[in-house]
Ligand SMILES: Cc1cc2nc3c(=O)[nH]c(=O)nc-3n(C[C@H](O)[C@H](O)[C@H](O)COP(=O)(O)OP(=O)(O)OC[C@H]3O[C@@H](n4cnc5c(N)ncnc54)[C@H](O)[C@@H]3O)c2cc1C
């Protein structure tokens with residue numbers, strides 16, 4: 001069930017250049033059913049900004065009723081969020097969307113998790129859940145530059161982790177797709193900028209592949225049609241809503 005509540009900020013810290021880790025306490029944690037779901041946040045009590053901001057759930061702890069988000073300070077909404085302090089409250093709607101299907105890989109198989117920039121956070125909970133199942137997990141995390149890198153230690157504790165930077169200032173120089181070519185795996189899960197998702201989908205036509213998409217959102221619950229993308233299913237509906245049908249889709253399900 002989707003809940004709307006005032007959630008308490010437990011902690012907030014900058015973990016990379018303009019990238020913040022925010023830990024919240026919220027009853028809605030009990031309703032999270034898959035990694036890759038997101039929450040929709042109202043960052044101000046007034047009318048500016050009016051629309052909520054969608055942010056992925058990076059990890060959660062049902063016992064402690066806490067969840068973690070990682071976001072990049074970008075426009076007005078996320079800048080306001082970055083000024084908030086522990087003890088303050090945020091109006092949060094969630095959990096929303098359909099997340100990554102963990103049951104598509106079995107114990108002993110290998111899952112490749114590929115994240116780009118601010119698409120990395122939802123892969124962390126996915127990695128934790130796959131590890132718990134006994135799946136071998138390999139991560140490839142791509143960033144623009146060294147100062148943007150975060151959670152390397154956390155991912156490395158779960159499994160082999162490759163870091164790439166566009167400018168070569170840290171890890172391997174180049175794109176995540178260069179590393180994918182060198183590895184063998186049973187299932188690939190990815191989240192990141194659309195050009196990266198497109199390249200991964202095109203380069204791995206025969207693989208079991210799940211992609212998490214980003215679209216500008218209004219309601220976040222499937223009512224306003226702000227977030228539609230084209231479906232590739234000619235016999236069915238011609239579009240899908242990223243907020244309620246996604247954000248995670250099987251490769252080929254939507255046209256990206
Ligand atoms: C399902 C989903 C999960 C996301 N998870 C994360 C995350 O974990 N960490 C993170 O840093 N960012 C994430 N984003 C992107 C994040 O929502 C935007 O960066 C944020 O809304 C920008 O808000 P702003 O007020 O700072 O910027 P502004 O540019 O002022 O925002 C203006 C409007 O555009 C929308 N918007 C702007 N950029 C995006 C975008 N890339 N995607 C969707 N809507 C956008 C905003 O919601 C708002 O309605 C996610 C987006 C989606 C759709």
Ligand code: FES
Pocket residue numbers: 216217218219220221222223224225226227228241242243244
């Ligand atoms: S944001 Fe309103 S339908 Fe998706």
